[in-house]
Amino acid sequence: MLSRDITALAQADAMRRDFVANVSHEIRTPLTVLAGFVETMQSLPLTEPERAKYLELMAAQSARMQTLVNDLLLLSRLEGSPLPGVNEVVDLGALMAQCENEARGLSELLHPDDARPQRLYFDAPPPFELTGAASELRSAVSNLINNAVRYTPAGGTIDVHWERLPDGGARLSVTDTGPGIAPEHVPRLGERFYRVDRSRSRESGGTGLGLAITKHVAQRHGGELQVSSQLGKGSTFALVFPPPRVRPLPAGAAAVSALAAAA
Known part of the structure; x- marks a missing residue:
């Protein structure tokens, strides 16, 4: 008699089934909406304003499906590629500047005429570098900051802060005053x-894959994603x-960073 433990295989099979079911559901919803609008436009005489409104809604659903497919492709690429090496140095100053511009643009888009705009605070460029894949790290950092912008109400605060840890590591925290x-x-x-809230996530354009991508990127770089939250008071x-992923800035770059912080 031979015995074999198939727990891991059963878990992997269950994860695969759940993944396929989730993908099918996530794509089916916008596809059903899109098909409904197409049928309406084909079968009913519409005024020009009605036609323009339906086309705008169809474009939004198409963009949602495209975002979902792009996130799925990114996850697949992360899982199938070798781990990032330690020879590629990431310019955190440039990376954070891109993420800040993107976040401020998103905040203005979500609250264009609000009397109480969001308050976004970004630290000066950190006095150290990271080694790894710049594109992956940008996706992870951007996901965290943009999530905070999407879920923090008007008048709320978002604080983005880098720090060097006592053990020589580094930590990026994104703190918000959201729900x-x-x-x-x-x-x-x-x-x-x-x-956490499916309807709100869809309204804000979320695919449900952003934090999965962020967590995967952190693990590929030997790190982790940490979450702390208090209901009604915000999250970090x-x-x-x-x-091993953290290096001090070269002398010249450190001086520039110090001047930027003083300014």
Whole structure:
């Protein structure tokens, strides 16, 4: 008699089935809406304003499907590529400048005429560098900051802060004054397609894959995604990187960074 433990195989099979079911559901919803609008435009005489409105809604659903496919492709690429090496140095100053411009643009788009705009605070460029894949790190950092912008109400505050840890590692924290997250949801936030509030996530354009991508990028760089939240008071999402990934800035770059911080 031979016996074999197939727990891991069964878990992998269950994950595959859940993943396929989730992808099918996420794509089916905008596809159904899109098909409905097409049928309406084909079968009913519409005024020009009605036609323009339906086309705008169809474009939004198409963009949602495209975003979902792009996120799925990114996850697949992350899983199939070798781990980032330690020879590629990431310019955190440039990376954070891109993310800040993107976040401020998104905030203005979400609250264009609001009397109480969001307050976004970004630290000066950190006095150190990271090694790894710049495109992956940009996706991870951008996901955390843009999520904070999307879920923080008008008049709220978002604080983005880099720090060097006592063990030589580094930590990026994104703290917001949004609605916060109930404790039972926090352990599942890195799961694919898991959403605390499905309707709100879809309204804000989320695919349910952003935090999964962020968590995967952190793990590929030897780090982790940390989440702390208090319902009704806000949340802090942090990326922690190990000491081998952190390097001090070269002398010239350090001086420029110091001048930027003083300014």
